Amino acid sequence: MEKKIVIDGGKKLYGEVSISGAKNAVLKLIAAALLVEDVCLIHNVPDLSDVETMVDLINSLGAKTKYSKLSQTIEIDARDITNHVADYAYVSKMRASFNVLGALLSRCGESKVALPGGCAIGERRVDFHIKGLQLLGADVNIENGYVIAKSRKLKGADISLAIPSVGATENLMLASIFADGVTRIQNAAQEPEIVDLANFLNMAGADINGAGTPEITINGVARGSLKGIEYSTIPDRIEAASYACAVCAAGGEIVVRDIIPAHLTFFINKMCEIGVKIDAVDPYSLRIKKDKRLKATDLITQPYPGFHTDMQAPVMSVLALADGTSVITESLFENRFMQVPELRRMGADIQQENSRAVIKGVEFLTGTEVKASDLRAGAAMVIAALAARGKSSISNIHHIDRGYEKIEEKFSQLGANIKRVEINENLSDNQIVNSKVLS
Ligand code: EPZ
Numbered sequence: 417m418e419k420k421i422v423i424d425g426g427k428k429l430y431g432e433v434s435i436s437g438a439k440n441a442v443l444k445l446i447a448a449a450l451l452v453e454d455v456c457l458i459h460n461v462p463d464l465s466d467v468e469t470m471v472d473l474i475n476s477l478g479a480k481t482k483y484s485k486l487s488q489t490i491e492i493d494a495r496d497i498t499n500h501v502a503d504y505a506y507v508s509k510m511r512a513s514f515n516v517l518g519a520l521l522s523r524c525g526e527s528k529v530a531l532p533g534g535c536a537i538g539e540r541r542v543d544f545h546i547k548g549l550q551l552l553g554a555d556v557n558i559e560n561g562y563v564i565a566k567s568r569k570l571k572g573a574d575i576s577l578a579i580p581s582v583g584a585t586e587n588l589m590l591a592s593i594f595a596d597g598v599t600r601i602q603n604a605a606q607e608p609e610i611v612d613l614a615n616f617l618n619m620a621g622a623d624i625n626g627a628g629t630p631e632i633t634i635n636g637v638a639r640g641s642l643k644g645i646e647y648s649t650i651p652d653r654i655e656a657a658s659y660a661c662a663v664c665a666a667g668g669e670i671v672v673r674d675i676i677p678a679h680l681t682f683f684i685n686k687m688c689e690i691g692v693k694i695d696a697v698d699p700y701s702l703r704i705k706k707d708k709r710l711k712a713t714d715l716i717t718q719p720y721p722g723f724h725t726d727m728q729a730p731v732m733s734v735l736a737l738a739d740g741t742s743v744i745t746e747s748l749f750e751n752r753f754m755q756v757p758e759l760r761r762m763g764a765d766i767q768q769e770n771s772r773a774v775i776k777g778v779e780f781l782t783g784t785e786v787k788a789s790d791l792r793a794g795a796a797m798v799i800a801a802l803a804a805r806g807k808s809s810i811s812n813i814h815h816i817d818r819g820y821e822k823i824e825e826k827f828s829q830l831g832a833n834i835k836r837v838e839i840n841e842n843l844s845d846n847q848i849v850n851s852k853v854l855s
Contacts, residue, residue: 422809423783423801424806425803425833429662429663429802431829432672433670433671435655436652437651437652438609439654440582442458442460445613445616446490447474450477450519451519451522451617452620453642455491456646457491458647461483464821469510474492476506477500497523508532510818511540514542515590516529517529517563518590522593522594523594528564528565531558531561536754544579545587546563548577549588551575552571552595554570569595572592572600572636573595573599574600575601579719581605582609586605586613589613589627589634590613593634599636600631605719610632613627620642623635623636653724658798660672660687661795662830663830664704669704670830682721683727683731689713691711692706709738710738710739712740716745717747718748725752726792729753730796732756732796736800737779738777740776742774744775755792755793758786763778765777781804782805784804784806790815794812794815794816802832
């Protein structure tokens with residue numbers, strides 16, 4: 417039976433929420449553990465379906481894992497990697513699986529990974545990944561929908577990315593760890609998740625400098641020289657911003673705990689500019705308060721440290737209720753406004769022309785049936801539904817489960833009326849309320 421999230425909106429949010437480990441960091445740490453011929457223990461691992469997919473993938477490659485959702489840890493023993501093929505079954509479920517391409521190539525000298533197709537949010541090509549591997553000396557071919565990369569010994573090279581791609585920077589870092597000599601990645605992505613990956617690898621014995629800047633230098637170390645480590649994943653800045661957006665839309669005052677505020681600088685400045693009150697409670701917590709109608713603003717998504725594309729949909733739900741007209745320009749992905757028609761169903765006034773969305777703020781949204789069309793559009797639906805008058809039900813919630821741990825539990829702690837229910841497709845909205853509550 418299908419599951420939905422049902423929200424009775426219009427209640428202000430109060431209380432504290434603890435933020436989980438970053439999905440987009442931990443998935444790459446798990447891929448990086450393939451380079452370590454030893455046992456690694458990773459802490460602060462969120463309980464998410466994407467993490468399960470990545471664990472299944474590395475198990476299929478021969479790694480032995482112990483994943484404890486209770487203690488939020490994963491132990492990875494990658495001493496015996498017996499397979500260098502990442503099947504389409506994994507890559508089609510989750511694009512981050514493609515990140516094992518560089519890791520398997522450097523570990524095994526050969527790697528065969530299913531080519532990800534386009535996805536809901538855009539074309540998402542992998543040409544930078546492939547070109548970078550070729551510059552490192554790999555022989556790369558595409559056969560029957562798989563990228564096949566081979567090289568007995570990669571050689572350090574200067575690689576300049578046309579766009580600071582997060583995935584390409586990560587894949588090329590992983591590929592070059594054991595390369596002969598020095599690799600320089602220019603116009604590298606500067607996201608905190610890149611720094612986390614470099615910190616993990618350096619702690620294990622790699623020699624990476626400059627992560628977090630546009631030029632990353634990797635001095636190759638001997639294959640087999642990385643040692644097992646214990647490491648804790650950074651907090652999820654997108655989850656933190658999403659909870660902050662919820663209070664900015666619904667009103668109230670919450671404390672967001674276990675975060676690194678510096679990772680949210682652009683977001684915090686923008687929210688303060690439109691009237692949100694944000695102050696530091698301690699070095700790892702922020703108090704977010706919304707006590708009056710917020711002002712409209714304009715935003716352009718950009719690579720870090722600019723305004724993050726993953727925060728665009730959640731912020732749109734906030735601006736849908738702001739005073740005045742806002743313009744959001746999505747500069748990274750071609751199709752990342754899938755929340756727009758759903759927000760319109762809730763009464764939002766949004767016009768979309770290609771990569772621009774013009775949002776005329778309305779006084780209130782009304783609850784209705786909507787769907788999550790991708791992960792962040794799904795978060796935008798939850799945020800809008802929390803603020804809306806009346807009841808909403810959100811379908812396709814498997815998208816939300818990819819990136820938001822225990823979302824109903826966390827919002828319930830903040831006073832929201834939210835539950836996950838099993839839905840008989842023939843039920844009306846009123847009957848949904850009486851459906852079997854799952855959590
Ligand atoms: C990562 O995707 C994140 N995913 C995305 O988060 C995030 O939106 C994105 O970075 C941007 O910050 C993970 O970390 C698992 P890119 P990634 O390579 O690495 C183009 C979420 O909701 N490009 O930085 O795939 C590409 O098409 C997800 O958690 C090429 O043209 O993003 C895009 O327009 C969704 N050729 C731009 O670069 C290439 O070879 C940035 O993509 C690679 C990328």
